[in-house]
Amino acid sequence: MKDRLRTHLLPGLVLENPLLSASGCFGAGLEGASTGESGILGAIVTKTVTLRPRAGNPPPRIFETSGGLLNSIGLANPGIESFLERDLPGALALGPPVIVNIGGETSGEYAALAERLQDSGAAALEVNLSCPNVQGGSLPFSTDPDACRRVVSELRRATDLPLFVKLSPNTHAVVEVACAAVEGGADGLTLINTLLGMAVDWRRRRPRIGMGVAGYSGPPVKPVALRIVHQVRRAVGVPILGVGGIQSAEDVCEFLVAGASAVQIGTAWFTDPRAGSWILSRLERLLAEEDTSVDDLVDSMGKERRSGRGHGCA
């Protein structure tokens, strides 16, 4: 029964089930543990950690709109030293493998973080190349294939931990950037970070979020995430962690079929702190009803027609 849920991400990284927490939506370490949900996850992904502490952006940081959520947290985090000392040990004690999400503004910062995390007990690193809330999302790593290849290669030299590179949907070149990440040495990809969005308070003639532009998440972004997972799956062979708008076990199955090997839950934790448990138990039932498994569902959409118009990497 349990085997149905297992997902083979990488030779050394087999998860008991395909549900992960999305970075920034489950706390830096132990916050999400207060719900008791952390134990049931296939893996825990921590909030983006940077070399130095970041206070984050001025409030208001969140606004609900059109069925989704705008956020501009600005990578508030305690910095790597405090994270290693206070947050990571607690997260590791929860049971599931811990994937540490890192963020930086230069490739050197990313490499320094990777070195610091090499023997920390982290099962893998997730590389946030794509935070829309830092420098207005203007960092090139997630939109320019060459910049992406360079930062990932430098990371590759800095660590032998598995690297999942998390990309932005805010580019027309997402497939090219994904290919560049793989060429640079990524073991997997996380797709997608938030879409750039905005909400306006017209009476006060100002944006609803302190910083103006913000990241959009939740159910409205699911079709965009599915499309990108699928397009990238056609082009690269590495495992994909699908994320964006997942609220139900059916959503999970859609991402698996479209090409994700596992999924992450973000905004749904805010809707219901027990979202993970509900989704997992329903997923188990769905798979039993269909007499199928996660590994069987992964990338199972129209396999026979696949070669047709695939992009492929250049």
Place this chain on the structure above:
Amino acid sequence: MEVRVHRLCEVRRLGEKDFVLELEGPFPTVRPGAFAMLSLVRDWPCLLPRPFSYFDLREPTGEVREEGPVFGRGSFLVKVVGPGTAALTSAPPGSRVRVTGPLGRGFPAPMGGKEPVCLAGGVGLAPFLLWARERAAAGAGPIPLLYGGRNARALVGREEFEEGLVDWRLATDDGSLGSRGTVLDLYRRLVGEDALDGEAPVLCCGPEPMMAAVAAECRNRDLPCMVSLETVMACGYGVCNGCSVEVRGRDRFEGARYAKACVDGPVFDARELRW
């Protein structure tokens, strides 16, 4: 914190936009000022649940936990301001309501000293029923509570308080009930007349401009002042970092620039906040 689905027993209308949402228990004992995130299980028009202070807990079940008795009824005082509050207050009896709570740090129990003076504006009244009961159980009371609103019709909810819990002092902007002016005007006048202890600590819950004004008054008088913030929240339990409020780098926050209203608050010592 628990996530539990409760049956909606009744929605009682108190005023034009103010309602009491009565839910079937079990509800644990909470600190006055603690809150819960509420949403309807079905037909919820929003993505996120909405935060509300616990208003009332009644009908002990007999079960007693570490934090106190478990109650068979719980209620929330809800003012309609948008889609979430409209949906909650128009849901038919029997609807299922998802409640995540208790969350946050409420008003700390007084450790000796003078009995705090409470200032409430509008639905900011919500935390003070449990507070008044707690003070009555501790042998204090009736507690001084200054309650203000736009007009007489806005000063709802007093009938929900048992007789003798509160020494009510009312203020309305138009003078239609109690004294004319704001709660702060009333506070100043009563202190000036020696009708209120001007050295007692202050607890305050209401619209932010009111709380900021009260906090400034207390700062001038060098009085401790606790305020309960109504910051917009996404998760309510500390994982999203969306509810940050700017604080002064005091010991509690280790010099951090922002604190989380949902777990570090919603009740703050006003001197901790940058307003």
